[in-house]
Amino acid sequence: ISNDTTAVYxxxxxxxxxxxxxVFIINNKKNEVDAAYxxxxxxxxxxxxxxxIAKSTLQSFETSLxxxxxxxxxxxxxxxxxxxxxxxxxxxxxxFKLSAFGDADIVYFNPFIGDDLKKNPFYAAERIYPVxxxxxxxxxxxxxxxxxxxxxIDELPxxxxxxxxxxxxxxEYLIQSDTNSILIQCRLKLNKAxxxxxxxxxxxxxxxxxxKKKAEQIxxxxxx
Numbered sequence: 001i002s003n004d005t006t007a008v009y010x011x012x013x014x015x016x017x018x019x020x021x022x023v024f025i026i027n028n029k030k031n032e033v034d035a036a037y038x039x040x041x042x043x044x045x046x047x048x049x050x051x052x053i054a055k056s057t058l059q060s061f062e063t064s065l066x067x068x069x070x071x072x073x074x075x076x077x078x079x080x081x082x083x084x085x086x087x088x089x090x091x092x093x094x095x096f097k098l099s100a101f102g103d104a105d106i107v108y109f110n111p112f113i114g115d116d117l118k119k120n121p122f123y124a125a126e127r128i129y130p131v132x133x134x135x136x137x138x139x140x141x142x143x144x145x146x147x148x149x150x151x152x153i154d155e156l157p158x159x160x161x162x163x164x165x166x167x168x169x170x171x172e173y174l175i176q177s178d179t180n181s182i183l184i185q186c187r188l189k190l191n192k193a194x195x196x197x198x199x200x201x202x203x204x205x206x207x208x209x210x211x212k213k214k215a216e217q218i219x220x221x222x223x224x
Contacts, residue, residue, distance in 0.1 A: 012193030015135040017042035023113050025098065025145040033098040033148050037113060038091065044135065046090040050083050058083070065092070069114070072099050101148040107220040111143045111184050120211050122204040131203060133193040143184040148220065153177060155219035164206045165199065168192050171210045182218065 019042040025035040041049060053061045062078045069075060077095045082088035100107045122131070147153065162171045169190040176183045188210060195203050 012133060012135055013191075015193070016138055017044050017135045018138040019045060020140040020142070021114070022142045023111075023144070025143070027146050027149045031149045033101050035096050035098060035113070036093070037096065038093045039114070041090045041092065043089065046083075046088075049080070049090045049092075053080070053083050065094075069096075073097075098148075101151060101220070105222045106154070107148075107151065108217045109220060110215070110217050111145070111182075112141065112186075112214050113143075115141070115214060117188075117211060117214060120204065120207045122200070122207055127197055127200040130197065131195040131200060133190070136193050137188060137190040139188045141184075141186040143182070145182045145184075147180055147182065150223055151220040152179070152223050153182070153218065154221040155217075156182075157213070157216040157218065160213060162206065162209055164190070165202055168195075169206065171206070171213070173213055186214075 019040055021037070021039045023035060023037050025033060028034045049061065052064075058080060061080065065078065066075050073096050075094045075096050077093070079091075079093040081091040081093070083090050098109075100109065156177060157173070157175060159175050160171075160173050164170060169192070170187070171189075172185075172187045174185045
């Protein structure tokens, strides 16, 4: 048996950050709109969360989490699972209410709760150096929503599938609805981490389409 050891080097293209977010929105017995949020953080996002908690406290982490959401969206029952287990991914859970539904005749609702991709990270028109990301990405978002009592769907985003250079990435936005519910499944994948200057425009345009699609809102109209 050899005791020799050798270093193993990983390229960014071999490292994947996989995370999943699920949001369930229901009508409670008081005809209020309740929601439950669960996010399974990827390895690196989990590491950042654990580091943040270790440097301060879990309560400080939860306070920062609350502050990242608008005041009208009150977070309750916050739970952060597995942050004390070194190799485990962190899971963030909380409940919240949607106060927009009530007496308003029309409600504009963005289905991406807590999404941090609100603007294109590649804002420069041109780039002469490669884009070097630390890892590839597989980000899944699922929304399962009961249509709020007293409302109907007026407008829905359309489903799309966009490819990045055929095999280098993809963005999929699937949506289904009926008179009672809406189901959205959205997945962003980047299969490589390094993009050379000649591929920059394609990458920038891809992200621009993703940001634009995620900004689209569902329009609800009050039933009269």
